[in-house]
Amino acid sequence: MLIRVLSIHPAHAFRMAMPLSHSPLLKSPSYLLLRHHSFAPPSLYRFLSFRSLSSPLSSPFSSLSSNRSSKKWKQPIAALLEIGGVKIAKDDVVKENDPTNNVPDTIFSKLGVELHRRDNHPIGILKNAIYDYFDTNFPAKFVKFDDLCPIVSIKENFDDVLVPADHISRSYNDTYYVDAQTVLRCHTSAHQAELLRKGHSHFLVTGDVYRRDSIDSTHYPVFHQMEGVRVFSPDDWAGSGMDATSYVAMDLKKSLEGLAKHLFGAVDMRWVDTYFPFTNPSFELEIFFQEKWMEVLGCGVTEQEILRRSGRMDGVAWAFGLGLERLAMVLFDIPDIRLFWSTDQRFTSQFSEGKLGIKFQPFSKYPPCYKDMSFWISDSFTENNLCEVVRGIAGDLVEEVQLIDNFTNKKGMTSHCYRIAYRSMERSLTDEEINQLQGRVREAVQSKLNVVLR
Numbered sequence: 001m002l003i004r005v006l007s008i009h010p011a012h013a014f015r016m017a018m019p020l021s022h023s024p025l026l027k028s029p030s031y032l033l034l035r036h037h038s039f040a041p042p043s044l045y046r047f048l049s050f051r052s053l054s055s056p057l058s059s060p061f062s063s064l065s066s067n068r069s070s071k072k073w074k075q076p077i078a079a080l081l082e083i084g085g086v087k088i089a090k091d092d093v094v095k096e097n098d099p100t101n102n103v104p105d106t107i108f109s110k111l112g113v114e115l116h117r118r119d120n121h122p123i124g125i126l127k128n129a130i131y132d133y134f135d136t137n138f139p140a141k142f143v144k145f146d147d148l149c150p151i152v153s154i155k156e157n158f159d160d161v162l163v164p165a166d167h168i169s170r171s172y173n174d175t176y177y178v179d180a181q182t183v184l185r186c187h188t189s190a191h192q193a194e195l196l197r198k199g200h201s202h203f204l205v206t207g208d209v210y211r212r213d214s215i216d217s218t219h220y221p222v223f224h225q226m227e228g229v230r231v232f233s234p235d236d237w238a239g240s241g242m243d244a245t246s247y248v249a250m251d252l253k254k255s256l257e258g259l260a261k262h263l264f265g266a267v268d269m270r271w272v273d274t275y276f277p278f279t280n281p282s283f284e285l286e287i288f289f290q291e292k293w294m295e296v297l298g299c300g301v302t303e304q305e306i307l308r309r310s311g312r313m314d315g316v317a318w319a320f321g322l323g324l325e326r327l328a329m330v331l332f333d334i335p336d337i338r339l340f341w342s343t344d345q346r347f348t349s350q351f352s353e354g355k356l357g358i359k360f361q362p363f364s365k366y367p368p369c370y371k372d373m374s375f376w377i378s379d380s381f382t383e384n385n386l387c388e389v390v391r392g393i394a395g396d397l398v399e400e401v402q403l404i405d406n407f408t409n410k411k412g413m414t415s416h417c418y419r420i421a422y423r424s425m426e427r428s429l430t431d432e433e434i435n436q437l438q439g440r441v442r443e444a445v446q447s448k449l450n451v452v453l454r
């Protein structure tokens, strides 16, 4: 159960994924265990043949496609896409025989969907509402980017924003690698350095980001972020009587409090100090919503080294990154993150351009179906790899994968029992369908993950 608690929320991986020396979780054996697994070098993943999972025969949608009633679940996998002027063939991203590639078909199928560019979709409506806030408060200042290609170099994704060489977010367990030098961006911060180098001093970058993770109603391996950066020059803080960092931190907090008010109305909010490799000081903004404090974004004063390397010696900047799904789930009352990908009219027709206040009316709650599976794990086992395998077979029919039992016997063998919740957001699933899925999941787990089913 502890593992569930420690799992990293998409919007906060960089906060949680701090270097060991900074980690408040240092003393937690489970956390160390997770870290240990996460640091497995690429070679350890050679046995993980994701490709065979994604052959047409075993596509999550293929077994269903023979079932007429479920045809709407079948999403085409485009062979050639164009994103931000870059042409991308499937073979460029999903590489059969490259052991340094861990991108499955299910992830490739999300490239180019760009929910954030749909004005009638909750993610696009939210993006536009944030744009409105910046346009009103900083007229004609912020330049907006929302079609930058999500395939980036490890230099852009990590090095340029000072993510340490041994940082957990670089592991094959946490990030989708196209090859050893190229990843699907795991945050929109991947574009900071280049835009700074190009001379931009006020910008917003919205995009789809990709992280390997566990499965539940708030975790999905693809989600959307918006990054904001503002660079100040000495003239800006000169008359303030404050040092540059304090001045910029104050402006950052003021700007983001205004954004939270714009989106949520008059809410209680609080700042929490945190750690990110690319900002110092670093903060999180929490708002009090539905009886709980909820983190809505990470931000801070940009590390001076990032500006220096971008040729902006005398500037001081702030940056923030917010997770759009997280905010949209609250603003639109959307109970499950998979719904954002639904093409069911009963979902899509409920939202329209410019309307932030609309509350989603669930069309029906179909019953979940639970299936348990137990196996002896090997040293290389990770929950993220399990989730990838399950998602590869069951697609969006899987709602949650939860560790419910965990023990080590006298011989030192460790057993895990996972409970998989299957539930469609759009229809009832038959027993037969679930049993068939579970059978295929068991087979795939056994053959891909080097575990022994019990």
Ligand code: PHE
Residues within 6 Å of the ligand: 011, 012, 013, 014, 015, 186, 187, 188, 189, 227, 276, 278, 279, 298, 299, 300, 319, 320, 321, 322
């Ligand atoms: N990139 C961070 C994340 O994905 C968010 C962030 C952006 C934090 C910019 C600080 C500054 O978690």
